[in-house]
Amino acid sequence: MAYNLLKGKKGIIFGALNEQSIAWKVAQRCHAEGAEIVLTNSPLALRMGELNNLAKECDAPVIGADVTSNDDIENLYAKTKEHFGGGVDFILHSIGMSVNVRKNIPYYQNNYEFTHKGFDISALSLHRVLQIALKQDMINEWGSVVALTYIAAQRVFPDYNDMADNKAVLESIARNFGYYYGTQKKVRINTVSQSPTRTTAGSGVKGFDGFINYAEKMSPLGNANADQCADYVVTLFSDLTKMVTMQNLFHDGGFSFTGVTGAVIEQMEK
Amino acid sequence: MAYNLLKGKKGIIFGALNEQSIAWKVAQRCHAEGAEIVLTNSPLALRMGELNNLAKECDAPVIGADVTSNDDIENLYAKTKEHFGGGVDFILHSIGMSVNVRKNIPYYQNNYEFTHKGFDISALSLHRVLQIALKQDMINEWGSVVALTYIAAQRVFPDYNDMADNKAVLESIARNFGYYYGTQKKVRINTVSQSPTRTTAGSGVKGFDGFINYAEKMSPLGNANADQCADYVVTLFSDLTKMVTMQNLFHDGGFSFTGVTGAVIEQMEK
């Protein structure tokens, strides 16, 4: 079901990899709601090749960009402006990577070169995307930026490793840049803190299965899935949420404010 | 602009008093988005007579109910079920009153009879509305309940008096009932924490003008108004936010996560 919620709007979607990706679902929903979009991902991700399917489906150009490179982001924006004949109304940031996670290095034995790399890609990339957007006046007034995050930024989930720290700083960047972009250009910036989701990125986390089951049992409505997340992000890109900014918004079936459930207590008594 | 976001949905709006009321705006927006509604308020508020104008505009019946009376709520639900031929999909709770505030009694000299009365009307009323709804199976699966609140539940705003405590418990009730209604019927319950707004209720608070100016200067996007609040509530009643529950959602132009602004510092230096 579609409502034309984003009719006439233009946006950039960072981070769609394959059909499991939340960014993929967001792109589809934005398209269905009447938006025009540009898809972008890292050169490596583009070589995996699936993004072209989405591009066709959404009638969207694909423009590669390494989010750790100022030049790449500048080029992405220049080409996007050319394509749309102007700026954009929304941006989705769905980017995260930790070398320490990939290499199964426990948090208390982290390699700091890897930490810096993960920080650059997963967190600082949002600052870069925003800073260059502000410089190039890339986002239209009352535009909306959403970055995906996870509750490990607030509480410890051991296997989430240094991605917890990356998400903490990502949320801080959203908040701080939200102040500047808000006062200067009325652009709002929020993070959506999503239930654990079976994406390619999520599955890389050790013990993911045990954890996703726990989260399911701990959420009064169950875990939110990627499609539902896309629905929610669409509302945040729409004109109905213009005054929501600098927030971290949990989209998790109630997990974040549930201390324990009957289902978990039952399991504890086994 | 309307999107048919609530097409086919039915709801109850508590607390519309006059054109300034947020509930009034929510009713109009729900109607514009295709919902059918029932309006309700206390017998006293009904005697003031303006609600009939809204009722005509929205083609909605008005059913009086004192929210401190189980009987009245039961009657409201019975008549609403009759009117719609079934349950509802959403409820707005926009109710608050403090006798201590009305009588200008400072927080540290509160009269506890008045405190109990304010607690009953402003906070416990949400529990009552939900408990009787659950008993009468009044809210359809995946229904949505929103209650309006204020950030005084988290931080001290001196003139807000015992309404701060009422809002704290209101948010707690939303959270706790959200667990039960979620696990039993998939109904979600959230509070929206709105900027200070020039309504009849808001204006009753001492020093309101000085305060609303401060909030304006402290919000990167400025204070959110009642129309914008109605827009936001509509998204929470729609099917696009099904997995958001037990949350307190700030709708305040960024006030809640702003520690200070340039504008305020400037004023401090005068």
Added chain:
Amino acid sequence: MAYNLLKGKKGIIFGALNEQSIAWKVAQRCHAEGAEIVLTNSPLALRMGELNNLAKECDAPVIGADVTSNDDIENLYAKTKEHFGGGVDFILHSIGMSVNVRKNIPYYQNNYEFTHKGFDISALSLHRVLQIALKQDMINEWGSVVALTYIAAQRVFPDYNDMADNKAVLESIARNFGYYYGTQKKVRINTVSQSPTRTTAGSGVKGFDGFINYAEKMSPLGNANADQCADYVVTLFSDLTKMVTMQNLFHDGGFSFTGVTGAVIEQMEK
């Protein structure tokens, strides 16, 4: 081990019932740290008779007071002033009771007469204790007030029932009164949010055993016990924490910021 941390200080301890009580331990520790104290509890609790043992041990008078009665609190303060020849430096509020819990009425079927009663005893009592203290100038400058609370004020623990709402408003009262007592008399007011503890009050909560085990597994340092809580409260009464006010302080072995632990995940996989 004692440090004379409270040498020369005087205080009132509300809520010691028997040796399991946190308030009992706090009284002992205050005495050991050099403070003089007055013990108080409800007439009903006094008739149970154990408090006299503590009174002897701490060389403290026992003055009965029903915390729902202004007269009783006024009388308590008058007699305390007489006993000490002046005001006090600290107060412990360790009071909670829910009729809905006692009668095993689920949260979604609460009896509102019982709710009002629990609210009066568990939450409003703190306001009363503070309001009358301010009126009678009962707390010396730079005095310290601590009220015990539980994390159900922030997240849902189903069996905690309407005590969750009572604790939410208790914390709000501490915060709001902290503002007034701070600006007027430099008195600080904080709440300590303690691990589930095997006290007479705690044991009354349904499913307490399953729950306390869960909390143990979810706390990196394990659950904090009543003795450790008393140690912590002593620091908050001491002159070393003069600028800590309006805070809710978790004393829980890390439970509050732990999303999940290895031990819990393991149990989930059984």
Added chain:
Amino acid sequence: MAYNLLKGKKGIIFGALNEQSIAWKVAQRCHAEGAEIVLTNSPLALRMGELNNLAKECDAPVIGADVTSNDDIENLYAKTKEHFGGGVDFILHSIGMSVNVRKNIPYYQNNYEFTHKGFDISALSLHRVLQIALKQDMINEWGSVVALTYIAAQRVFPDYNDMADNKAVLESIARNFGYYYGTQKKVRINTVSQSPTRTTAGSGVKGFDGFINYAEKMSPLGNANADQCADYVVTLFSDLTKMVTMQNLFHDGGFSFTGVTGAVIEQMEK
């Protein structure tokens, strides 16, 4: 006034620069409370030369260490172990530096090389200090680690620049490492979020004067000073707070939970 609260305890103090430093005051207070300490700072800070005065006063060795170097930290720990004939019971981390701040580069024009450098020194240094301590088993069971932070980690204070993000990740590291160090060695890790303080570091922030006045007016007890902070840190190093871990503890006269004060509203009306 001293209580022998830390009698027999040994600790390392990072970050004392001169008499204004909070770390300086903490060192003095630890010494007064009976602890033996080792002082450390960067080679550059040591060359400024004042630290030797403190060293004499506290009868403490000074061991230089660059917190961005694993080797330096390893060397520091090896020498400390030799000096004490064993591990330590507490560590203070009071370290922060942002090149973007120093060079007056606004947040929305940050240089990312500088950002990485600030992140390394201000935040990752805590991880390094803890990781190497765990590896070398440097902290005794039930030891305590405190890192100083600022509320800009939660809310935006524009002039605080990228130090806000650094503090957000610092707090996340305290929380995450607190889980591991807690489960493995019963070591607790907390952050203390201090009022703005006139230290050499604090004074470097643009608009600091206007801001410190605002904070004073917004704190029911006024701003906490460095001496009071040292008092508070001492309680966190003592055996009276063994079960407090993974917390961010505001030491700020109530600023953190005050939405507005009469004094600020008055100023707004000028």
